[in-house]
Amino acid sequence: MSSSPTSFISIFNDVLGPIMRGQSSSHTAGSYFIGRHVRELLGEPPAEAKFTFHPEGSYARVFQAQGADLAFAAGLLGWSLTDERFPAALTLAARNKIHLEFLVASFPEADHPNSVKIHLHSPKTTDLTIIAKSIGGGAIQIVKFNNWAIDFEGKDYLLLLQCQSKDLKKLKSIFLPLGKKMDEQTTDSQSFISVRFKSKPHQSLFRKIKTISPEARIWTTSPHVFSQKGRPLFSSGADIEKMAREKNLSLGNIALEYESTLLGLDQQRCLAEMKKRLRVMEAAIRAGQRPEKVHLQLLEPSAHKIIQAIDKQTVALGGPHARAAARAMAVMHHANSLGVICAAPTGGSAGVIPGVITTLREEKKLDETQTLLALFAAGAIGLIVAQRATFAAEVAGCQVEIGAAGAMAAAAVVDACGGTASQALQAAAISLQNTMGSVCDLVQGICEIPCHTRNAAAAASAFVCADLILGGYDNPIPLDDTIDAALSSGKMLPPQLRCTSLGGLAITPSALALKKKRIDNK
Numbered sequence: 001m002s003s004s005p006t007s008f009i010s011i012f013n014d015v016l017g018p019i020m021r022g023q024s025s026s027h028t029a030g031s032y033f034i035g036r037h038v039r040e041l042l043g044e045p046p047a048e049a050k051f052t053f054h055p056e057g058s059y060a061r062v063f064q065a066q067g068a069d070l071a072f073a074a075g076l077l078g079w080s081l082t083d084e085r086f087p088a089a090l091t092l093a094a095r096n097k098i099h100l101e102f103l104v105a106s107f108p109e110a111d112h113p114n115s116v117k118i119h120l121h122s123p124k125t126t127d128l129t130i131i132a133k134s135i136g137g138g139a140i141q142i143v144k145f146n147n148w149a150i151d152f153e154g155k156d157y158l159l160l161l162q163c164q165s166k167d168l169k170k171l172k173s174i175f176l177p178l179g180k181k182m183d184e185q186t187t188d189s190q191s192f193i194s195v196r197f198k199s200k201p202h203q204s205l206f207r208k209i210k211t212i213s214p215e216a217r218i219w220t221t222s223p224h225v226f227s228q229k230g231r232p233l234f235s236s237g238a239d240i241e242k243m244a245r246e247k248n249l250s251l252g253n254i255a256l257e258y259e260s261t262l263l264g265l266d267q268q269r270c271l272a273e274m275k276k277r278l279r280v281m282e283a284a285i286r287a288g289q290r291p292e293k294v295h296l297q298l299l300e301p302s303a304h305k306i307i308q309a310i311d312k313q314t315v316a317l318g319g320p321h322a323r324a325a326a327r328a329m330a331v332m333h334h335a336n337s338l339g340v341i342c343a344a345p346t347g348g349s350a351g352v353i354p355g356v357i358t359t360l361r362e363e364k365k366l367d368e369t370q371t372l373l374a375l376f377a378a379g380a381i382g383l384i385v386a387q388r389a390t391f392a393a394e395v396a397g398c399q400v401e402i403g404a405a406g407a408m409a410a411a412a413v414v415d416a417c418g419g420t421a422s423q424a425l426q427a428a429a430i431s432l433q434n435t436m437g438s439v440c441d442l443v444q445g446i447c448e449i450p451c452h453t454r455n456a457a458a459a460a461s462a463f464v465c466a467d468l469i470l471g472g473y474d475n476p477i478p479l480d481d482t483i484d485a486a487l488s489s490g491k492m493l494p495p496q497l498r499c500t501s502l503g504g505l506a507i508t509p510s511a512l513a514l515k516k517k518r519i520d521n522k
Helices: 011-015 025-042 058-062 068-077 086-095 165-178 203-212 237-247 251-263 267-288 303-312 319-335 352-364 368-388 402-416 421-433 451-471 479-492 509-513
Strands: 019-021 048-053 099-104 115-121 128-136 139-145 148-152 157-164 182-187 190-197 217-221 340-342
Touching: 011 251, 011 267, 011 368, 019 025, 019 267, 025 058, 025 068, 025 115, 025 128, 025 139, 025 217, 048 068, 068 086, 068 099, 086 099, 148 157, 148 182, 148 190, 157 165, 165 182, 165 190, 165 203, 237 251, 237 368, 237 421, 237 479, 251 267, 251 368, 251 402, 251 421, 267 319, 267 340, 267 352, 267 368, 303 319, 319 340, 319 352, 319 451, 352 368, 352 402, 352 451, 368 402, 368 421, 368 479, 402 421, 402 451, 421 451, 421 479
Parallel strands: 048 099
Antiparallel strands: 019 340, 048 115, 115 128, 128 139, 139 148, 157 190, 157 217, 182 190
C-alpha cells in the first residue's frame, strides 16, 4: 500500500497547501484533483461518470458527508478548487448533462482506503476506465489507465500514447533525444507509452507522432501543482541538523532554501507564495468567528463565544494558548462550512497552524518576514512527515493529521522565538510523541466531532512543547524515530479507528443520536 507521494515533496504542493474548500483534503481536494485530471484525459466533460468505492475503504463511508461527490463533480466541470459554486456542483453537473453515479463495490485494484475506480463515457471520444487514489493532504496517484499501469501524481505534464506495436520503435526515437522519463508496455499488437514533461509539450511533437503512427491515440493532462526544477536539500531530521550546523541557519531559513532550490523559484517568490497561504489562514479565522456565516452539520458555532470570553476574562486562565485554540476552532468552523482554507497539512487539521501563527505574531510582535519564516519552519517538519510517513488518517489515524499539525506548529513557535533548528525539531518530536496512537473516529463521517476540539488542543499544546524545549528539556528520541514510530503504531490501528466512523466516539449512543442540521453538504 502506498501511503505517501512517490515523487518529490514540496512545502507548497504537499504540506502547506493546497488552498482549497473544506472540509477534508483527502476527500475534497484529492477528489477534485482526480476529477480534474480524468476530465483532461478524456478531452471534454463526460456524458456519464461512474465512481466506485471499495466497501472496506474510507471513501465508501464518508464520500457524501465530506463532500467528495461535490469535489469529483467540480473537477469534471473544470472549475477551480475554490469556486464559489462548489456546494451546487452536483446540481450544476446535472444541468450540464453530466450523469454522475456513485457506487460501493469491490474491485481488485483497491489497495488504499481512498481508492476509486472511475468509468467515463462520452459519445465523441473513447470511454476511459481509471484507477486513482487520494493519499492524504490533497496528494493523489493515478495508477491505472484503461488496462495500462501508470504512475502519475499531477506534478508534471503527462502524455499517454497507445499505438500499434510495429510503430513503437520509431515513436520512442522521438522521445529519447528529449531526455524525458518514458515508460513503455506492450501486449500482443498494442503498445503504450507514458511520458512526463516539465513544460507543456509543443504541438510539433503531436504532429511527429501522427506522421509516424496515424492511428495512435493520445491523451494529455497538465500538473495541478509546482513542478520540480532542482534537487531536494534534505529528506530527514538528521539531514536538517547537519545542514543547520554547516550553514548556521534557522529551521525556517533552511526550509526556505529547500523550497527555492526544489521549485526553481527565488526566495522572494517563495515568501510571496507563503504570504498567500497566510492571508487565507487569516481570512478563515475571521470568517469562522461570524456565526451567521458558519453552517455546520452537527455543532453550533462556538469559536466567537470562546474568544469573547477570553477577552472578558471569564475563562479559567485564557492567554495565548486559549486564544490560539479558539482561532484554530474558527478555521475548522469555516472549513466545515465549505469555506476556503489552506490545508496544513490536511483539511482536517487546518486550524492548528493558523491559530498558532496568528497568536504567535500578535504576542511576540513578529514582522511579516519572521511570521513567514515560522510557517516555513512548520513546513520543514511536514516535509519529513510526508517523506517518512503519510498525512492520511485513513492509513495511520489522527496522529498523522492533527498530530502532525501540532508538531509543525511547535517547531514554528521555537523558530519564531529564536530557537535553533535542533530545538525546533525536538519540539516537533515531543509534540508528536504525545499524540501517538490517536485514532480517527470522526462522528457521522464529518470533520466536526472531535476534530474541532482536537485542533484547538493541538494549537494550545504547541506552545507548551516549545516552552519545554526552550526551557531545557533534552529530548532523547529524535524526530525521525518518532515519525517512524507514529506511522508504525498508526498502521496497527484497526480500520474501525482510521476514518471510517466505525469505532471510538463515532459509535457511542450520543454520537449516533445526533441530528444533522443540514443534509450533508448539499
